Amino acid sequence: MxxxxxxxxxxxxxxxxxxxxxxxxxxxxxxxxxxxxxxxxxxxxxxxxxxxxxxxxMPGLVDSRVFIGEPGAEHRETIASASRAAAAGGVTSIIMMPDTDPVIDDVALVEFVKRTARDTAIVNVHPAAAITKGLHGEEMTEFGLLRAAGAVAFTEGRNTIANTQIMRRALTYARDFNAVIACETRDPFLGANGVMNEGLFASWLGLSGTPREAEVIPLERDLRLAALTRSRYHAAQLSCAMSADAMRRAKDLGTNVTAGVSINHLSLNENDIGEFRTFFRLSPPLRGEEDRLAMVEAVKNGTIDIVVSAHDPQDVDTKRLPFSDAEAGAIGLETLLAAALRLYHNDSIPLLRLAEVLSTAPAKIFGLDAGTLKPGAxxxxxxxxxxxxxxxxEEDLHSRSKNSCFESxxxxxxxxxxxxxxxxxxxx
Incomplete structure (x- = not known):
């Protein structure tokens, strides 16, 4: 070479x-x-x-929240196509969520991801394993075996564990294996029918809303469990000021917790939905402008540690539907850095801090050999x-799916x- x-x-x-x-x-x-x-x-x-x-x-970006269709939904995204999209966006390491078919909940699936990535990917692909079998929130997976096989984290992907005792047990097991638990926080009952942020705009559109409390309540629970178990906990994707406040309080108490936010929630707000634009149906939903500004400030001041793409490919059949029926999610690997640079150009966040939350910090949280330009790396x-x-x-995107919030x-x-x-x- x-x-x-x-x-x-x-x-x-x-x-x-x-x-x-x-x-x-x-x-x-x-x-x-x-x-x-x-x-x-x-x-x-x-x-x-x-x-x-x-x-x-700068160091290649490390994106810790990437959904890929392989195995099971290769028409949406393969490991190979996701890696090409990542490379085009300056992303050199991705952490793949376990939401596949079958779910990445045993050693064979972890090995499949690693083998397929080795054979077909052009960037580093690291599998995250499910906390519970089938992502059903009931029976724990084999943390020790999965960790030894190469799982870099444990997560329920798009889901939140409703059973508090199982969540406590997961945090305890993860601590014993020096692993991090990374979870989305969404109350499955309070936010069950919501398709956008609860508020006046949702009422105008006639759409059911998801209150901020649907995110904050399970977050507060998880933060307290992290303190109780003395475990490493990562809130995968926060979206509102109340969540940032809860995270700041937990950090001030010395709890070993970190948090992420998607570039969508730093760049867009609920008004971007316009007249029912389904590419903007996300989970968590886009919030109001005051929440977007609060998340930008939380990244700047260190309350939030990392920024992710939340890359979630959906095909035409799941997006070209009435807003309430469309699947949540948007692709983002190719636009992650470009969208983040808006925050640099408008003087919201310095370039060095942006590079940190996009590379160095996620590499450190998930124990990856990445995110640095040090000699020897x-x-x-x-x-x-x-x-x-x-x-x-659209025609320039490398992803197999084209559901981008940033089209045009x-x-x-x-x-x-x-x-x-x-x-x-x-x-x-």
């Missing part, structure tokens, strides 16, 4: 607090040097030398033109090259 020297780059490395002009040298799939000190690093004979003319070099890198304008077009959106900032273990896997 030939060496590559990137010169005249903006080096953005949250793991070392770097945001400076410099160079980056890759040899044998590893980072040799990165930063201002790398300017004096001579290029090995035969190396590819690239003048980036000020483009940003695997050369998993995204090169980004921070200023290039572009428009999201105009962005400023685009991935121009993605590298995994020193190999270029995407080039614009």
């Amino acid at each position: 030939s060496a590559i020297l990137f010169e005249n780059a903006r080096i953005v490395d949250p793991s070392r607090g770097l945001d400076e002009t410099g160079s980056l040298l890759i040899e044998n799939g590893k980072i040799v040097a990165a930063g201002s000190e790398a300017r004096n690093q001579g290029a090995p004979e035969g190396a590819e030398i690239v003048d980036l003319d000020g483009k940003a070099v 695997s050369a998993d890198i995204a090169i980004v033109d921070l200023e290039e304008p572009w428009v999201v077009r 959106a105009r962005f400023q900032g685009r991935v121009v090259r993605t590298i995994v273990a020193g190999k270029t896997v995407y080039s614009a």
